[in-house]
Amino acid sequence: MTEEEFLASYDPRAFPPVAVTVDVVALTIRDAALNVLLVQRGSPPYEGAWALPGGFVRPAEDLYGAAARELAEETGLTTLRRVHLEQLASYGAPDRDPRMRVISVAYMALAPDLPDPASGTDARAAAWVPIALLGLPEATHEEPDRTRPARQRPGTTRRLAFDHTQILFDGLERARAKLEYSPLATSFVGEEFTIAELRAVYETVWGGTLHAGNFHRKVLSVPGFVESTGTSTERGGPRGGPRARLYRPGDARVLHPPLLRPAHEESVR
Amino acid sequence: MTEEEFLASYDPRAFPPVAVTVDVVALTIRDAALNVLLVQRGSPPYEGAWALPGGFVRPAEDLYGAAARELAEETGLTTLRRVHLEQLASYGAPDRDPRMRVISVAYMALAPDLPDPASGTDARAAAWVPIALLGLPEATHEEPDRTRPARQRPGTTRRLAFDHTQILFDGLERARAKLEYSPLATSFVGEEFTIAELRAVYETVWGGTLHAGNFHRKVLSVPGFVESTGTSTERGGPRGGPRARLYRPGDARVLHPPLLRPAHEESVR
DNA sequence: TAAATAGTGTCTATCAGACACTATGTG
């Protein structure tokens, strides 16, 4: 029997059962800190442990729809307008779930400051958690190495259920990278925003501070990044300063030229 | 019954069966053209149609391993050394496979010029196919929009089985983008290569021509991109010219600064 | 010899980042 004959005769229904889930790395900025939406598991395995919100993909539901549904359920939002949701990666180590074979398709969500999640009437809790509390490895300025299975990668702690620490890490790195060449920073702020608010997003997600004057000029010089509303804030800053002009997201989907993260020469190799 | 109680009681084993497959977008350069590995289907659905190589993920096999196995089976290679293989994205529209619910985890492989695939003894054919023959949409200089299901995106033809045209398109765009900021171009050439060979990779994948002198200086100025072997080619070019120095891949995993594609201002929005 | 190519030198327009400064607001 050749390999091909074997495959042709392979009946997927005869497989041991496989389940497909979606897990969502939902990020928002609260109190000048990057937060991730976590839920506390109410049943084994990992009972009591915190995990990313997620669940099984239902029949006749596509992957994006499943992620959007899970996110809406946990945040209590009925509409996900102004929430950016994109596929991140899939995770399928054979033993990542002790119950059975589970392949998880992870999504990343970026949202403006949302209310506390409605933890509902059942035992599970849900909360926005500052990522600094999770003790993740530092930002690498590199994309995740997706050539090898996740569990063989170094530097990962395991504080969340399943392999969710790894998924969260990958989501954070994706968010940090996408701020460079996409206008996604506007997903973290309101419908109208000042350049200083946008700068605060970059500083929070990347860590560190950016030069206010240069950032201002740079943002306005990228075609289609932001678009003036013609209005200004009602008041100046809480500690003084002129009133700032307000902007809306522009129509660019890619930033040219990009806003590159400050020097990271040493982290390159 | 609340949503949460419903979920908690949900037994995944009671689901309609779900299958998980891997599909591989394997790219190589042959005769100065970008080629993709395709197989001709020998059984319904889409019998006789061309498709990406792929198959079901087996028990106790991780996703990367499944992709590597499928690639090795189709190329007839026992070792995948010098082949770059990374996860691309997952595709799960409910009706993407008429037989049953199938979620596919796609991988992208980049390889130096490989021999013709061993199409084996059975009915299926396998071949390297120049992508220019497939009539795909033009390069967009944008990353694929992963926020929405694939089939809602415009500009996709449907020449391959299932949604494989979309997967191929996404793989091509990933490859084009990664040449900018990663040293993956070296995956397309031999263990030792000249700068001109590397330039040919960029020109083939991106389309168009690059300035030879500036490209040469730029490549050598990126730390860790290439590393001199100290040797040169045995002969000059077929139509004259001095012998070229030979290089190996360096130890950089990210290119700083990146090699950006020539001006694409108009395609930004 | 003629032609092609590897590799280097040089000039210029552009840009990122540092620094400075003014205007406008708060307490």
Place this chain on the structure above:
DNA sequence: CACATAGTGTCTGATAGACACTATTTA
């Protein structure tokens, strides 16, 4: 008033790209 911030001007070092040129090899 003291101080903070929005927004702009300006300078400098680095760089991408255009162009030119030399050296080397093949037919």
